[in-house]
Amino acid sequence: MIHSHIKFYIAASLPAITPVIAAESGLADLSLRINNTWLLVATAMVFMMHLGFATLEAGLTRSKNTVNILFKNFGVLALGILTYALCGFGVMYPDFIVGEGMEWIGFSGWGIGLPEGYDAANFQTGEYTYWTFFLFQAMFAATCATIVSGAVAERIKVPAFLIFSAIYVAFVYPWLGSWTWGNGWLADRGFHDFAGATVVHSVGGWAALAGVLVLGPRLGKYVNGTVKPMIGHSLPLATIGVFLLWFGWYGFNGGSVFSADPEVLSRVFVMTSLSASAGVVSAMLWSWIVQRKPDLTMMLNGALAGLVGVTAGADVLGVRAAIIIGTVGGILIVICVSGFDKLRVDDPVGALSVHLVNGIWGTLAVGIFSPGHRLGIQLLGVIATGASAFVMAVLIFLVLKYTIGVRVSEEEEMSGLDLGEHGMEAYTGFQIFTTQ
Amino acid sequence: MIHSHIKFYIAASLPAITPVIAAESGLADLSLRINNTWLLVATAMVFMMHLGFATLEAGLTRSKNTVNILFKNFGVLALGILTYALCGFGVMYPDFIVGEGMEWIGFSGWGIGLPEGYDAANFQTGEYTYWTFFLFQAMFAATCATIVSGAVAERIKVPAFLIFSAIYVAFVYPWLGSWTWGNGWLADRGFHDFAGATVVHSVGGWAALAGVLVLGPRLGKYVNGTVKPMIGHSLPLATIGVFLLWFGWYGFNGGSVFSADPEVLSRVFVMTSLSASAGVVSAMLWSWIVQRKPDLTMMLNGALAGLVGVTAGADVLGVRAAIIIGTVGGILIVICVSGFDKLRVDDPVGALSVHLVNGIWGTLAVGIFSPGHRLGIQLLGVIATGASAFVMAVLIFLVLKYTIGVRVSEEEEMSGLDLGEHGMEAYTGFQIFTTQ
């Protein structure tokens, strides 16, 4: 360990024979070094979003399903990374060379790895290595699957969820993503989705909607025309989750700059912060007016609304637009959370209001506020991506429904998926009312 | 996304026509790139301190007030960022150009934004962009408000807290801060407060003291001359909080270097760690002696004492001084927590002992241990900033008290602010004694 770095250092400083050339290539080398390191730090931050999702979703659901939701969120991260490595990455970025080193899996061309003689560092852009790019993308892919987890919580069978996630991350998400990020037809038309309000969040949101519709509402949620709230069991967990998501979003949006360019990167950080803050304050005030008391869970979702919304255009929007996007997002949350309930669309954690609705809103907002982009194209991207995502998600869920089944038995749902699916309790020893 | 970086890269490497000049400007560009990226990472780490405060304060208070404290800490972050953008930043750094792009708010010169033709990147110092500097400062401002939250917990009305925080972040904190950091009169006299032991922590601590005094102690805390402990409901939450605060402090102190200068930055990291560690060990031993058992909550506060203490001089102090500062800080915690109780100053989370007392101690310690600084000037800074902060905080709280009221009703206090202010419970389903 203590020796190993020395060779790298020498590599960087030795070839000083022709100083000017050395300085030139040294500059490029250092530039790569900075940008790549930032991107890896950003990757680790996006990783934290998965803990954020896990705790947020656990907090907003009932204690009898907590092990299950932690399981799903943790499992889908691992499964997502592996699936994306095996196949998703190749689908999403057709121009990247992949496939060497994994022929043993049975399908040449799949998997990740550099062919002999290629250099990960100066692989394509000179701003980051092949490996960095893969991992950052893999974290995004897993995020998309995690969004579904919360919406289908408290009733989906574990195998159904895992299979759905694997297929979605392996094929659907990367295929749709390639339209915008893989030099596809939406990119060609000028569709702008900076860090994935549509490509990640809406695509996840549409799958969540598909899941919710195929599964139906939780038992006892809508009784005789009234909505029976099923209250989340731990708001500290939920709050921890949103803080971590916000933290991770600096990596999610900041990493999407794909370099450490000071001007752009710092703008992205500021716009992200302002939009999130505006989402919090507007959801707070709006829920205060509508529900007569300021609702913590609405504020938490409000922050996420602002974050999702600004994701589409954090690189091209100004202070005013960021604040407006967040403010509208916060209000949308309060409206949509009850709105979906009125439509009997049962989304335990507000994933649809956050990721789907605000993913759409944020993507359109780029067309509204950024002079360089057209609302029509933005709308096209939203519709094309959304419709495809929804149709495919519904298809997968329906196939699962009529094969292995998607929903746990009534009895299991009543006693909780923790006992039913995992034979475990989240809080052993605690005396807890599991009457809901 | 995949394309967008290319232009930045070209910008950095293309103008290689006159190599030497290119190397020169390339070096400056890369230097900016590194420093700015570090500062943004540090900003995200300071962001985490807000989660730290939220969980620490929630953990050290009773479960019937948990939603309320999470609400306050989460809300004040968002409100703080927005308020600081709207006005605080302009007050604190009068030399920075602000105000363009936000005239719509109604007061020209307020808000943030760069005038046409300015370049955020090489805005002033060449070490970081305008936007980076703003956001880092905004996180600090919100920190100051969050300190108050814990001390006034379990009895303050939500509107009173939010209004106080907004005013404090918009005017008081930045105005006092400008004396030291905005090229003000204390800076001129050589007052040294590296990362804000006085400017942030004491200023927050004085406001906390003002709030505590205006509010009075919690019902049932001091009965017939005896102190009735009101025990925090979740020490895991509290412990998570302190770990996160310590983590965030690397960004708080490390970012305050305002560059990635290796020598200074690494010293700051080490001194921060040593002082915090010394605070833990000394609070552990001291509480072991005084209370006959080692007290986890004292250790947690002890770590924070060391962190606050070293904040004033982490850039100029050595190993020995850092350890002494932490050691004294840990002892101060154990003494002051009971001391404030004896004075019937009811601070549920120990915010005064941590931020106020150790903010003062750390600032003075610079005068004691650093040859380049004078104790007299340090004392002057402590007194001038402290007195002003305290007087203004008392004034604001008194105005609030006699207008909208600052304290919830006795009945609400008994049944808990979660139900009273928010109509929500933090732990739905759990059977919890809310007898205190």
Added chain:
Amino acid sequence: MIHSHIKFYIAASLPAITPVIAAESGLADLSLRINNTWLLVATAMVFMMHLGFATLEAGLTRSKNTVNILFKNFGVLALGILTYALCGFGVMYPDFIVGEGMEWIGFSGWGIGLPEGYDAANFQTGEYTYWTFFLFQAMFAATCATIVSGAVAERIKVPAFLIFSAIYVAFVYPWLGSWTWGNGWLADRGFHDFAGATVVHSVGGWAALAGVLVLGPRLGKYVNGTVKPMIGHSLPLATIGVFLLWFGWYGFNGGSVFSADPEVLSRVFVMTSLSASAGVVSAMLWSWIVQRKPDLTMMLNGALAGLVGVTAGADVLGVRAAIIIGTVGGILIVICVSGFDKLRVDDPVGALSVHLVNGIWGTLAVGIFSPGHRLGIQLLGVIATGASAFVMAVLIFLVLKYTIGVRVSEEEEMSGLDLGEHGMEAYTGFQIFTTQ
């Protein structure tokens, strides 16, 4: 604060008189700046692992011992940093100049600090400063002690644990570590342990085994030949812990590159992620088969198994090897957790299966999968380091046993160490069955 950076900036850009030389030295300076900053960020990430250990171990033990485990994990971090500064660092890196500035402690040559006239920045390698190197190493040292904490949980006396940790961090860990990392005899023979699968994890694991054997199993764990599971009280806490450990591992492995070299660093990130993911999936499937339900706690340990395993060779292994290491690790977890129970080796949190078993497996795997390394040497390193660690740990524990005693009284164990050692409850007010 706002002024202070200016001098550093000048230092970096001014000496441009002879441009070529300036560019040369500027490049070296910037390279140092990047690498050093990355290493400090990695240090902060490793710091987070301590929160990860604290929450994981708290979650997997019973609520009546939660304060105690938080105390131990928090205290050992502080104690570890101080002890390592006082003496461990000097033992581990005999070639580094230490000892100045701490003679007051009573033993010249101990402590940390730079002699007059030395420059921390270009101290040895030019890739990071003296201070950075120390702090990164100190975090590792504390990690080693923390591993023990979980295995001996729920029955060890606080003073015994603290004294053991201090001695282990001060002498045993650094001495054994110096063989591999301090230019010692194992390094000379080509033993490869990239980031410490043996040097940190196994060394911690052997100490854990020693502690478990000297202490004996928890009361009521093995009754009449059957294993009575003592179920962890909070799986959300445990899950948070593993997420944080995974996050921190990016710093643990990534920092061990000891530079921001893009190629190596990004490979290390990817291999770390793949191995962890494979560990999760394989532990999930394996526990599903063996226990008939997928076990969240096994998955959590499975992730750690993958992480520990890949730690030995993340810099030299490929995609395939990383996935195999994780897969085997996940299966090892499921087998070993029950295996140790069958041997009546009572390890409440699975620390032995994770750190000891997978530390060994990962170290050997380097010999299997990396062409440049020999299995024989790897085995030699495992045995030499392991045997020495185990013998010394047993010795220390035995001395403690026959002097101050290592195990709490039966009565205290029944009512919980939180009351016995600390006079505090972790969850005040909650109605909890403490019947186990």
Added chain:
Amino acid sequence: MKLIVAYIQPHRLNAVKQALFEKEVVKMSVTTALGCGQQMGYHETYRGADIEVNLLKKIRIEIAVNEPFLQTTIDAIIQGARTGKIGDGKIFVMNLEDCIRIRTGEVGKDAIG
């Protein structure tokens, strides 16, 4: 006056409350409990080791009633709680000698409702 103690399945509480409300029995006290009954428990594994779980989550309801309400109340509880599966629970009836409303000091039959 009688004191009724009923152990029911947690998820039947709402139905029981509903059934009681319909019979205008609106006063009751509820706690959680662990119960061991005919439902002999089940086996689980935790980290590979076998666990015999024979204390299952139950809800304990305590209702004080005047005699005329006794049967109605019992019937309502049964109606709300019965699923026909093992574990549905038990109802216990004890004699209640006195009842006092703390607020007013009322005693006996008047205090119950």
Added chain:
Amino acid sequence: MKLIVAYIQPHRLNAVKQALFEKEVVKMSVTTALGCGQQMGYHETYRGADIEVNLLKKIRIEIAVNEPFLQTTIDAIIQGARTGKIGDGKIFVMNLEDCIRIRTGEVGKDAIG
């Protein structure tokens, strides 16, 4: 011997304990409970939906006493618990047939105190 069961407001527990201690009733057992009584509950909103909360947090105290202490104990509970507001709670009295101290095996009146 009698068994007293009292439901009180959570935050009156300290006052009740105090009042009992003054009357030298120092033995008791306490649990949390949810209660539904005259205090008909209240409405809340959670994420925009209406919740009817009619099970409020209460404290359940169980005290076994010998007859001579019965009235004193009841009075002390009332003294500590009464605020005059709806929700103050109820006291139930049952006959206690036997009482055994596990430690010594003492039975009856001697075992209670």
Added chain:
Amino acid sequence: MKLIVAYIQPHRLNAVKQALFEKEVVKMSVTTALGCGQQMGYHETYRGADIEVNLLKKIRIEIAVNEPFLQTTIDAIIQGARTGKIGDGKIFVMNLEDCIRIRTGEVGKDAIG
């Protein structure tokens, strides 16, 4: 029929269950409780302030039995719970007037077991 209520030390629950099972008393209901008894509590400090802890964690067991089982059950509880130290707990016995099995509607002696 009798209703037995026993307060025991939490960590004796397993032993009590074991002892009861051996006597074929397999039905019971268990809750947590805080108890104040001869064990007069102890003093702690929290953040430097003194706390008088006099409500200690206990387990409350409720068992309905037919008369012939009464003594066996009591003996089994004592056997499982006794350590000889203060705080071992108490057993209370009340008359049980009726018992109904919700699932089948059986009443009385048949419903208990």
